[in-house]
Amino acid sequence: MSAVAVDGVWKYYGDYPALRDVRLEAPPGACLALIGRNGAGKTTLLRTIAGFSRPGRGKIRIFGKEPRDTEARRMMGFIGHGISVYDELSALENLKLYGKLYGLADPKKSAMEWLERTGLERVRNGLVREFSRGMRQRLAVARAFLHEPSVLLLDEPFTALDDRAIAVLQRLLREGLAAGKTIVMSTHQLREALELSTQVALLVRGKVAFDGPCTPEMVQDPGYVYARYGEG
Amino acid sequence: MRTIRQVITVAVKDLRAELRTKEAINASLAFALVILLMFSFAFDPEADTTREISGGLLWIVFAFAGTLILNRSFAREVPNDCLDALIAAPVPGAVLFLGKAIANFVLVLAVELVSLPVFGVFYNVKWTQQFWELMGVMALATWGMTVIGTIFSALTVNIRLREVMLPMLTYPILVPALIGAMRLTAGLVMGKPIGGDDAAWLRMLIGFDVMYTVASLVLVETVLVG
Amino acid sequence: MRDRIVYVLGILAAAILVWNGYAIWQLPEETQQGVVFKIIFFHVPMWAGAGVTVSLALIASILFLITKNFAFDALAVATTEVGVAFLSAGLVTGSIWGRQIWGIWWTWDARLTSALLCWLLYAGYLMLRHAVEEPTQRAIFAAVFNIFAFLDVPIVFFSIKWWRTQHPQPVFWGQGSFPPDWTRHFMWNMLAMVALGVVLTFVRFRQEETQREIDAVRRTAHAF
Numbered sequence: 279m280s281a282v283a284v285d286g287v288w289k290y291y292g293d294y295p296a297l298r299d300v301r302l303e304a305p306p307g308a309c310l311a312l313i314g315r316n317g318a319g320k321t322t323l324l325r326t327i328a329g330f331s332r333p334g335r336g337k338i339r340i341f342g343k344e345p346r347d348t349e350a351r352r353m354m355g356f357i358g359h360g361i362s363v364y365d366e367l368s369a370l371e372n373l374k375l376y377g378k379l380y381g382l383a384d385p386k387k388s389a390m391e392w393l394e395r396t397g398l399e400r401v402r403n404g405l406v407r408e409f410s411r412g413m414r415q416r417l418a419v420a421r422a423f424l425h426e427p428s429v430l431l432l433d434e435p436f437t438a439l440d441d442r443a444i445a446v447l448q449r450l451l452r453e454g455l456a457a458g459k460t461i462v463m464s465t466h467q468l469r470e471a472l473e474l475s476t477q478v479a480l481l482v483r484g485k486v487a488f489d490g491p492c493t494p495e496m497v498q499d500p501g502y503v504y505a506r507y508g509e510g
Numbered sequence: 511m512r513t514i515r516q517v518i519t520v521a522v523k524d525l526r527a528e529l530r531t532k533e534a535i536n537a538s539l540a541f542a543l544v545i546l547l548m549f550s551f552a553f554d555p556e557a558d559t560t561r562e563i564s565g566g567l568l569w570i571v572f573a574f575a576g577t578l579i580l581n582r583s584f585a586r587e588v589p590n591d592c593l594d595a596l597i598a599a600p601v602p603g604a605v606l607f608l609g610k611a612i613a614n615f616v617l618v619l620a621v622e623l624v625s626l627p628v629f630g631v632f633y634n635v636k637w638t639q640q641f642w643e644l645m646g647v648m649a650l651a652t653w654g655m656t657v658i659g660t661i662f663s664a665l666t667v668n669i670r671l672r673e674v675m676l677p678m679l680t681y682p683i684l685v686p687a688l689i690g691a692m693r694l695t696a697g698l699v700m701g702k703p704i705g706g707d708d709a710a711w712l713r714m715l716i717g718f719d720v721m722y723t724v725a726s727l728v729l730v731e732t733v734l735v736g
Numbered sequence: 737m738r739d740r741i742v743y744v745l746g747i748l749a750a751a752i753l754v755w756n757g758y759a760i761w762q763l764p765e766e767t768q769q770g771v772v773f774k775i776i777f778f779h780v781p782m783w784a785g786a787g788v789t790v791s792l793a794l795i796a797s798i799l800f801l802i803t804k805n806f807a808f809d810a811l812a813v814a815t816t817e818v819g820v821a822f823l824s825a826g827l828v829t830g831s832i833w834g835r836q837i838w839g840i841w842w843t844w845d846a847r848l849t850s851a852l853l854c855w856l857l858y859a860g861y862l863m864l865r866h867a868v869e870e871p872t873q874r875a876i877f878a879a880v881f882n883i884f885a886f887l888d889v890p891i892v893f894f895s896i897k898w899w900r901t902q903h904p905q906p907v908f909w910g911q912g913s914f915p916p917d918w919t920r921h922f923m924w925n926m927l928a929m930v931a932l933g934v935v936l937t938f939v940r941f942r943q944e945e946t947q948r949e950i951d952a953v954r955r956t957a958h959a960f
């Protein structure tokens with residue numbers, strides 16, 4: 279069974295199709311890099327997979343379940359453009375909150391563990407609004423990984439990260455992949471992302487123009503996929 | 511059981527966030543006191559007639575001040591895209607709604623309870639005469655206001671002119687509940703218990719609350735996810 | 737073909753109104769209220785029209801939420817707009833009537849007040865639609881609000897009526913008898929109003945569908 283299966287998905291904004299007949303599959307343990315220009319539909323696709331909105335046509339399955347299914351939601355971790363943590367709460371309070379919402383056995387213990395793994399244990403009681411940008415980003419990563427999701431959906435996760443945050447994220451993603459997690463991440467062909475990828479899909483105007491394994495050529499020259507399969 | 515715990519988690523989160531900044535509750539309290547003051551200038555506070563209509567005036571204060579708090583309800587999830595994380599969590603939309611509604615209810619009720627003594631002093635009204643009945647009516651009408659305000663806060667979270675749209679949509683729907691609350695409160699505040707005639711208002715308030723709570727619980731998922 | 741039916745219907749409605757209007761003008765004046773009572777020929781069909789269109793709007797909204805078919809969304813906005821138009825006309829004719837009989841433009845008569853509140857509710861619906869940019873979100877939010885508004889209508893009527901019962905005020909048009917030979921003309925006007933409602937709804941429906949198509953084309957053009 280695929281970890282993430284997108285089958286004939288169309289997504290409409292009114293009558294305008296942002297996604298057109300998208301078919302993609304990510305087997306368990308894969309790291310799928312979604313590349314494409316701005317406006318190609320990467321964010322729309324990720325958000326539809328994550329269950330934030332329903333496709334107009336077609337099906338999405340996470341390990342065979344619908345995205346809005348409670349079990350499927352428990353299995354997914356999402357990092358979008360925002361950090362999705364509350365400015366008025368402390369780092370620890372934020373993680374404990376999500377721990378409780380995800381039904382973790384010991385929210386405080388998991389929260390402390392992930393604060394350590396992202397290097398935030400010393401500021402655990404600080405309010406997020408006082409954090410630097412890099413710290414906020416690391417907390418966002420902690421939030422997404424907290425409930426040990428099997429599927430990670432990341433929307434341009436390396437964009438606007440400082441190098442400490444990039445290092446933390448890369449380490450966690452590598453460990454996750456080694457542990458069998460599946461990752462779908464949209465990216466602007468950054469080397470950091472392509473190095474981790476096993477599969478690459480190119481979105482052009484809402485359609486999948488290319489879907490295949492990630493080759494060394496692609497990592498060396500990220501513009502390669504565009505040149506061969508894109509439209510100028 | 512887990513559902514109740516999740517509802518409490520969401521409610522506590524909202525309350526903690528609000529009490530830490532106190533933005534909405536301070537604005538709401540200040541607004542309530544200012545309106546109470548301005549009504550004293552509009553009507554002669556000493557006159558008997560004023561005392562008779564004062565129960566009605568009270569609900570104008572509560573409705574306007576309450577909107578400031580209700581507006582924040584889903585609006586507080588917008589910075590940092592927190593709403594995404596809430597929707598992604600394995601928590602039913604109804605639980606999110608209920609948790610937020612309860613937090614709002616507590617905050618609005620707090621503002622109302624602080625306004626009451628001030629009202630009593632400004633208008634020389636002994637409002638404690640039918641205390642528990644008054645509390646009952648306030649709880650019922652405030653819950654109705656909270657439910658509508660919370661679900662519409664979800665509806666208006668991403669749209670233009672949110673602060674203007676929320677009151678515009680909420681007040682017409684609330685009018686029946688406000689009429690009922692005003693009629694009941696006007697009597698209670700003058701020391702008259704709820705008579706036979708007024709029982710119909712009580713039934714209407716309960717019906718209003720039940721109907722819109724159910725409608726909101728059913729439709730909130732559609733509003734949040736589509 | 738559908739267009740032609742609508743044109744015919746429109747012409748028919750206009751013809752009936754003109755012909756019937758003349759006939760009504762000829763009718764003897766009502767004993768107690770004078771010529772103004774004839775406003776009932778328009779006033780009551782308008783309320784009926786409003787009631788029907790608003791109910792249709794609810795059904796269209798529910799159907800949209802179930803099927804996500806945008807035709808239902810177009811129908812919902814079309815019927816609501818026509819409903820608001822009928823409500824506005826009803827409020828104006830009611831107010832004129834009151835002015836003639838009671839000398840005041842407004843009194844908190846139960847029916848008129850309830851109608852005013854319904855007008856506010858559905859005007860809010862139209863404003864909500866204007867405030868949401870994205871078509872799918874707009875349709876969903878509007879449909880949900882429509883359901884909430886419709887649920888309120890019976891409560892509004894009951895609560896305002898009960899409020900007026902506790903504090904009675906003159907009822908605007910309680911008096912005045914309705915001569916039996918007026919019934920025929922009344923029915924013709926009712927028919928004409930229904931036809932008018934259908935025509936207006938259809939025109940607005942078509943306009944909404946076309947607007948959505950243009951919207952999509954524009955988005956496509958700008959995206960690429």
